Amino acid sequence: GDSVTQMEGPVTLSEEAFLTINCTYTATGYPSLFWYVQYPGEGLQLLLKATKADDKGSNKGFEATYRKETTSFHLEKGSVQVSDSAVYFCALNADDKIIFGKGTRLHILP
Amino acid sequence: GAVVSQHPSRVICKSGTSVKIECRSLDFQATTMFWYRQFPKQSLMLMATSNEGSKATYEQGVEKDKFLINHASLTLSTLTVTSAHPEDSSFYICSARAGARADTQYFGPGTRLTVL
Numbered sequence: 203g204d205s206v207t208q209m210e211g212p213v214t215l216s217e218e219a220f221l222t223i224n225c226t227y228t229a230t231g232y233p234s235l236f237w238y239v240q241y242p243g244e245g246l247q248l249l250l251k252a253t254k255a256d257d258k259g260s261n262k263g264f265e266a267t268y269r270k271e272t273t274s275f276h277l278e279k280g281s282v283q284v285s286d287s288a289v290y291f292c293a294l295n296a297d298d299k300i301i302f303g304k305g306t307r308l309h310i311l312p
Numbered sequence: 313g314a315v316v317s318q319h320p321s322r323v324i325c326k327s328g329t330s331v332k333i334e335c336r337s338l339d340f341q342a343t344t345m346f347w348y349r350q351f352p353k354q355s356l357m358l359m360a361t362s363n364e365g366s367k368a369t370y371e372q373g374v375e376k377d378k379f380l381i382n383h384a385s386l387t388l389s390t391l392t393v394t395s396a397h398p399e400d401s402s403f404y405i406c407s408a409r410a411g412a413r414a415d416t417q418y419f420g421p422g423t424r425l426t427v428l
Binding site (some may be wrong): 206238243244245246247248291299300301302303304305 | 353361422
C-alpha cells in the first residue's frame, strides 16, 4: 500500500545552518504531498504542500519540491532558527486520507 | 488558523475502566473528524473516520467495540476507550476537516492515555 519514509532523527543543527530532511514515498497514483510540523505542546500544522510533479511548496523559509522521478519530497531550509525546533512529518494524500511518515525531531542550538 | 482542542490532555486510568476523549473544532464546523493513534517513534496511524450524524468508518484492525466514536454535532467528536488495558496506552490525536480537501484538516494537540 501507499507509504511514506522519512529520515530518522533527532537532527541537531546550529542556528543558521542549512537543513535537509529527506522524504520518499510509495503510491499507486499521483498523491498530493505535505509537510506537517508539530511544535512542543501543540497540534500538527500544515507547513507546505505540493499537488503535482515539479510543484514546489514553500512557507516560512522552508521549501520542498515534488519529484516524481525519484518519488521524493525533501524538506529544505537555508538558515534555520531556534524557533524551528519541532517534529516534522512528511505525508501524502491517498483516497482522501492522510498517510504520515514517522516524523523527524529537529533540535536547533543557539 | 482554525483551532481544534482535545480534552483531557493527559489521563491515567486503571485497567478495565473506560475513558472518554473529546475533540472540538472551536471556530469552524467539521462534518468529518479523524482519530489517530501514535506510538513512540512511530507515525500517526489512522484509527477511524467520523462523519457527523452517521457511524464511524474504522480502519482495518481497529476494534470498533473497543474504540467507540460518536460525532453528534458539527463541532464535537468523542472517542471512548472501553475496558482499557495497558496496551491501549498511547497518544491519541484527532483532526477535523473544514472542507472537502485533505489538506484542510486541522489537528488537535493530542491526549496521552496511560492505563495502569
